[in-house]
Amino acid sequence: MTTQAGPAAADGAAADGATDGQKIVPGPRGVPLLGNLPEFGKDPLAFFERLRARGDFVSWRFGRGRALFIAHPSTIGELLTEVERTFDQPDLGIAFRTLLGNGVVVAKGADWRRKRSLVQPSVRPKQVRSYAATMAECAVALADRWRDGQRVDVKKEMAALTQLIAVRTIFGVDTAADAEAIGRAMDVAQKEIGAEFSGLGALLPDWVPTPGRARVKRATAVIDAEVSRVVARHRDGDTERPDLLSRLLAAQDETGAHLSDREIRDETVTLYIGGHETTSSTLVWAWHLLSRNPRVRAALTVELDRVLGDREPGFDDYARLTYTQAVVKETLRLYPTIWLLTGMAKEGAMLGGRPIAPGTRVWSSQWATHRDARWFTDPEEFRPERWGTTDGEPAEEIPEYAWFPFGGGPRVCLGTRFAMVEAVLVLAVLARRFRLDLDPGEIRPVPSLTLQPDREVLATVRVRGDRAVREEGR
Incomplete structure (x- = not known):
């Protein structure tokens, strides 16, 4: 990890680069060598909320490296739009690179521009x-299996569903033979990546072996073997099939060159994680919030x-399902799947009119900014109406980059529309027929590669109203 060395931050010590009389606020006192890493690693979400409470520009130490936390939407927008110019994508560690390789999320400069265009x-x-x-279709198949009174683990059900959608849309109808093995490997990899990123492993050189890195390597080998098998089958067959992998195999850059086998692997894994x-995770949190908020659940149904009646939704319904979209947006506000973004300042970097010293690692957190009362009325409440309603009630005035679950700027997530359409259509298919009554008890978010519930999410399936009569006759 590339950082600039320096002493541990202490209360009262402002970061470099403050100008025009407005000092960057000092963060909590760190410890020698590790800086604020122990506090950050213990609970990253709470740590970022504490930094936000101190101010919009807060200095801290990630190990011995200089770090700056930013919380204001305008400054977050500057960071996101200046990536590739005055901010670099930082190295997120060997565990992260082992899984994602050098795909479009990780690549930089001309390599990133080429891959993005492909x-x-x-x-x-x-x-x-x-x-x-x-x-x-995949959501309907799941709905046809559910029965009134059935007990389900929502995490497992949504993971199996979105995995099926991913392998069909990415790999086509000839899906991976052992999709469950890929799912298990992904679970292991993302857990270990999160543990390393917020723990002491973040400061260790790449060559240092750890049990977590070994587990990521083994999990990645499972994923690579299956992806390689499916890519080989695609190369031997018809590349005109309408799946993502076929389109990647056919893509050419301005020189006529195709993506290499390694690049195909990296982009396939990246798309799989995104899809x-x-x-x-978003769907699990949506069911959690709907179960705890009967008023919102009623408005959704x-x-x-009104929009669907007794038919299943299609793509053209997406634009008409405005409240369903708002439920997904509000879920992503309270439980953003990607919970932090970071960039490394280069020569000439500026934020909020302040020069930022080269080598400073700048952090922003969707979790912290999405729950800021300056931008969202009653920020802890689940209120989809803040995004506007079909009956003409205006949306709240939410500043640009106060909500940024998919990032923004030139490196905004390429799968944003895919993810939104998928979440809305799946929720529409299932919530049209059922409600899920989740078991009582707190569910805490765990920040790993994505924001995951800390335990199984058990629920009872209930057929809605007069649908229960039809359900009995099936």
């Missing part, structure tokens, strides 16, 4: 439309009945 066409709105039918891990 990957982006596969997730444009026209292509997402073609994937929407698969999303709805499975992130959406699965009113819209589903």
Whole structure:
């Protein structure tokens, strides 16, 4: 990890680069060599909330490296739009790179621009439309298996569903033979990546072996073997199939060159994580919030009945399901799947009119900014209406980059529309027929590669109203 060495931060010591009389606020006192890493690693979400309470520019230490936390939407927007110019993508560690390789999320400079131009066409709105039918079909198949009174683990159900959608949309109908093995490997990898990123492993050189790194390596080997097998089958067959992998194999840059086998692997894994891990987590949190908020659940079903009646949703319904979209947006506000973003300052970096010293690692947290009362009325409340309603009630005035679950700027998540359409259609299919009554008890978010519940999420399936009569006759 590339950082600049320096003494541990202490209360009263301002960071470099403050100008025009406005000093960057000092963060909590750190410890020698490790800085604030122990406090950060213990509970990253609470740590960022404490930094936000101190101010919009807060200095701290990630190990011995200089770090700056920013919380104001305008400054976050500057950071996101200046990546690739005056801010670099920082190295997120050997565990992260082992899984994602050098895909579009990790690549920099000309390499990133080339890969983005090759990957982006596969997730444009026209292509997402073609994937929407698969999303709805997979959700309908799950709904047909559920029964009134059935007990389910929502985490497992949503993970299996989004995994099926991912392998069908990415790999096509000839899906991976051992999708469950890939799912288990992904679970292991993301857990270990999160543990290393917020623990002492973040400061260790790449060559230092640890049990966690070994587990990531073994998990990645499982994923690589299956991806390689499926890629080989695609190369031997018809590359005109309408799946993401076929489009990646056919893509050419301005010189006529295709993505290499290694690049195909990296982009496939990146798309799989975006299309499975992130959406699965979002849906689990949505069911959690709906179960705890009967008023919102009732409003959602009113819209589903009005827009869909007794039919299943399709892509064209996405635009009409405005309240369902708002439920997903509000879920992503309270439980953002990607919970932090970071960039490394280069020569000439500026934020809020302040020069930022080269080598400073700048951090922003969706979790902290999304729960800031300056931008959201009653920020801890689940209130989809803040995004506007179909009956003309205006949305809250939310500043740009106060809500940024998919990042922003040139490196905004390429799968944003895919993820939103998938979450809305899946929620529409299932909530049209059922409600899920989650067991009581607190569910805490765990910040790993994505924001995950800390335990199994058990629920009782209930068929809605007069649908229960039809359910008995099936």
